[in-house]
Amino acid sequence: MIESVFMNKIIHPEISDIIVLPNQIEAVKASSRKIIEAVQKNHEVSITYATGNTMIPVYAELAKAVKAKEVDFSNTKAFHLDEYYPYSPQGEFSFVRFLNEKVFIPLNIPESNRNLLDGTAKDGYNEAKRYDALVSRGIDIAILGIGPGEHIGFNERNTPFDSRTHLAQLSDETVYRDQVERGQDTPGKALTQGIGTILEAKSILMIAYGENKGKYLKNALYGEITPYSPASALRLVGDKVCIVIDKRAADILVD
Ligand code: GLP
Numbered sequence: 662m663i664e665s666v667f668m669n670k671i672i673h674p675e676i677s678d679i680i681v682l683p684n685q686i687e688a689v690k691a692s693s694r695k696i697i698e699a700v701q702k703n704h705e706v707s708i709t710y711a712t713g714n715t716m717i718p719v720y721a722e723l724a725k726a727v728k729a730k731e732v733d734f735s736n737t738k739a740f741h742l743d744e745y746y747p748y749s750p751q752g753e754f755s756f757v758r759f760l761n762e763k764v765f766i767p768l769n770i771p772e773s774n775r776n777l778l779d780g781t782a783k784d785g786y787n788e789a790k791r792y793d794a795l796v797s798r799g800i801d802i803a804i805l806g807i808g809p810g811e812h813i814g815f816n817e818r819n820t821p822f823d824s825r826t827h828l829a830q831l832s833d834e835t836v837y838r839d840q841v842e843r844g845q846d847t848p849g850k851a852l853t854q855g856i857g858t859i860l861e862a863k864s865i866l867m868i869a870y871g872e873n874k875g876k877y878l879k880n881a882l883y884g885e886i887t888p889y890s891p892a893s894a895l896r897l898v899g900d901k902v903c904i905v906i907d908k909r910a911a912d913i914l915v916d
Pocket of ligand 1 (some may be wrong): 814
């Protein structure tokens with residue numbers, strides 16, 4: 662039970678809920694608990710799943726809860742935030758592959774309830790359009806991380822706040838992280854839900870831990886609200902945003 666754990670809140674003028682947990686493990690538990698409770702309340706909830714290292718332990722917690730029969734995801738609808746393009750779903754760093762392995766299979770989400778971006782589509786523009794129509798039917802919870810240049814999904818700096826799902830050119834910073842720091846052979850383009858698409862979700866859960874993420878968040882939450890900082894767009898819909906962070910990120914935020 663997370664109630665027994667020290668949990669602090671940061672008061673922010675626009676974001677209704679910023680929850681600080683003492684460490685990453687507790688932040689993971691608190692955020693997965695939120696997702697589990699949402700599914701327990703509504704078995705048919707639609708969820709957009711981010712990928713990335715931040716999410717690995719969160720999805721592992723969800724899988725544990727499913728195994729323990731605490732929660733049933735089999736009627737939920739799953740959506741995808743972003744995918745490299747062009748890129749095969751079998752590719753080592755494919756986000757489809759990530760979701761299959763860490764979300765869809767362990768959470769027993771049937772194929773018919775998985776809505777995926779196709780990184781092998783011949784025409785990326787049409788694929789983005791097709792996918793945006795699917796997402797626009799309504800997302801209950803969008804799970805987000807934050808990345809280089811304060812990006813959300815693969816919406817890099819200067820992406821318009823009203824952007825829809827589109828084919829994005831990745832920034833030098835993101836390509837450096839992917840290809841140099843993480844040694845990935847991934848392309849410099851990606852399909853991503855747009856900022857406008859993401860902001861339409863009924864609720865948004867952002868999860869971030871560590872100092873680096875604290876730095877991104879500091880700019881996004883306390884700098885100017887501007888497309889130069891894609892995550893700052895969350896402040897436009899702050900009443901439906903919950904951000905779960907660990908103390909290491911929070912220390913940077915309040916510094
Ligand atoms: C990636 C993805 C995002 C993800 C973010 C953080 O580039 N496009 O959807 O949230 O960057 O990733 P990580 O958790 O691995 O740091």
